[in-house]
Amino acid sequence: xxxxxxxxxxxxxxxxxxxxxxxxxxxxxxxxxxxxxxxxxxxxxxxxxxxxxxxxxxxxxxxxxxxxxxxxxxxxxxxxxxxxxxxxxxxxxxxxxxxxxxxxxxxxxxxxxxxxxxxxxxxxxxxxxxxxxxxxxxxxxxxxxxxxxxxxxxxxxxxxxxxxxxxxxxxxxxxxxxxxxxxxxxxxxxxxxxxxxxxxxxxxxxxxxxxxxxxxxxxxxxxxxxxxxxxxxxxxxxxxxxxxxxxxxxxxxxxxxxxxxxxxxxxxxxxxxxxxxxxxxxxxxxxxxxxxxxxxxxxxxxxxxxxxxxxxxxxxxxxxxxxxxxxxxxxxxxxxxxxxxxxxxxxxxxxxxxxxxxxxxxxxxxxxxxxxxxxxxxxxxxxxxxxxxxxxxxxxxxxxxxxxxxxxxxxxxxxxxxxxxxxxx
Ligand code: SAM
Ligand code: SF4
Numbered sequence: 001x002x003x004x005x006x007x008x009x010x011x012x013x014x015x016x017x018x019x020x021x022x023x024x025x026x027x028x029x030x031x032x033x034x035x036x037x038x039x040x041x042x043x044x045x046x047x048x049x050x051x052x053x054x055x056x057x058x059x060x061x062x063x064x065x066x067x068x069x070x071x072x073x074x075x076x077x078x079x080x081x082x083x084x085x086x087x088x089x090x091x092x093x094x095x096x097x098x099x100x101x102x103x104x105x106x107x108x109x110x111x112x113x114x115x116x117x118x119x120x121x122x123x124x125x126x127x128x129x130x131x132x133x134x135x136x137x138x139x140x141x142x143x144x145x146x147x148x149x150x151x152x153x154x155x156x157x158x159x160x161x162x163x164x165x166x167x168x169x170x171x172x173x174x175x176x177x178x179x180x181x182x183x184x185x186x187x188x189x190x191x192x193x194x195x196x197x198x199x200x201x202x203x204x205x206x207x208x209x210x211x212x213x214x215x216x217x218x219x220x221x222x223x224x225x226x227x228x229x230x231x232x233x234x235x236x237x238x239x240x241x242x243x244x245x246x247x248x249x250x251x252x253x254x255x256x257x258x259x260x261x262x263x264x265x266x267x268x269x270x271x272x273x274x275x276x277x278x279x280x281x282x283x284x285x286x287x288x289x290x291x292x293x294x295x296x297x298x299x300x301x302x303x304x305x306x307x308x309x310x311x312x313x314x315x316x317x318x319x320x321x322x323x324x325x326x327x328x329x330x331x332x333x334x335x336x337x338x339x340x341x342x343x344x345x346x347x348x349x350x351x352x353x354x355x356x357x358x359x360x361x362x363x364x365x366x367x368x369x370x371x372x373x374x375x376x377x378x379x380x381x382x383x384x385x386x387x388x389x390x391x392x393x394x395x396x397x398x399x400x401x402x403x404x405x406x407x408x409x410x411x412x413x414x415x416x417x418x419x420x421x422x423x424x425x
């Protein structure tokens with residue numbers, strides 16, 4: 001989401017600034033921030049100290065904090081020690097040029113942290129700064145009002161709102177015409193997208209109909225809202241990718257209730273069964289939190305048993321981090337020690353590594369379509385791409401150059417828990 005927002009910011013700033021790859025040369029540095037865990041915020045604060053030191057050496061340099069941390073911390077960030085000039089929340093990016101004018105005419109530091117119930121930046125064409133011209137994020141909604149007990153997002157990003165249907169289709173079509181071959185539709189809870197009479201399944205179908213060579217992905221689905229209609233739409237369009245990210249957070253009913261996730265373990269497992277019935281070759285990934293408030297050893301074991309039952313292809317796994325302002329912060333005790341959180345997270349990671357390897361082994365010997373993204377940075381001469389299940393596939397070049405955005409067939413010979421390795425067919 002922040003990558004997509006940074007591209008919107010680049011577009012807003014483009015009449016006055018051009019991007020530089022060397023921040024030491026910059027006239028303006030905006031740090032786009034995440035508040036989801038304390039660790040992310042600490043890293044930003046360290047970075048800001050670095051920029052404050054740079055400011056002392058370079059007069060005329062402005063430093064701003066944008067995104068969720070700006071929204072959460074507000075004027076705390078303007079304290080003198082950090083020398084921040086701008087603090088702008090996720091719904092106020094259009095105000096940045098005005099605040100910059102204020103700064104340059106001696107009007108002082110600028111802050112706008114107003115949240116909106118309507119802003120979707122639908123009319124701003126993001127200026128995509130990424131090197132990869134194959135795959136792009138397209139924001140389809142903003143905000144969230146699920147209020148999971150642990151989560152800061154509803155407070156920093158405001159109420160849920162959907163972007164106008166036509167503006168999404170126009171952006172996706174323009175990307176395809178520029179040579180992009182994959183779009184990922186983004187929102188905190190994409191299944192609740194609705195604009196006038198268009199729901200998420202119809203939106204997906206319309207994006208898929210732009211061209212069969214355009215792959216369509218989405219993130220993130222909430223298990224309480226993933227509909228059979230969406231599964232039927234996915235099954236009907238081969239270019240809607242066979243990958244679903246369905247965060248479960250915990251395998252324990254008591255824990256899910258404390259987290260205010262609004263589904264049970266059984267409901268989650270039934271959704272997984274429906275997904276696999278509709279899309280037998282689908283890959284499933286999830287998010288898991290270790291050591292949420294009051295988590296007992298038995299509740300932790302429920303998470304491990306659910307992981308074994310579902311056999312996730314991959315997972316994002318986190319230690320619970322207490323976030324000021326959330327329901328959990330106000331009503332529960334962050335009572336699981338750091339040692340226990342770490343031990344439980346390590347168990348979860350070890351099990352997931354085993355499961356990921358097992359899932360990937362099923363692909364060895366199979367030939368599959370891979371969308372080439374380019375040459376792998378880490379592996380020098382190998383090409384890197386993804387299959388429809390969103391698995392990273394590496395293969396050796398054989399003669400003629402393959403352009404990013406080309407579809408090729410690859411026969412998988414080997415795998416690790418994170419990649420498939422094969423030969424071009
Ligand atoms: N909207 C998505 C959903 O509900 O599935 C997830 C959005 S959140 C940005 C990404 C993940 O961060 C969550 O699924 C959760 O696992 C994790 N997360 C959120 N708040 C957290 C917290 N306080 N501590 C640890 N992990 C957290
Ligand atoms: Fe946070 Fe829950 Fe909203 Fe996801 S659905 S962003 S975890 S409150």
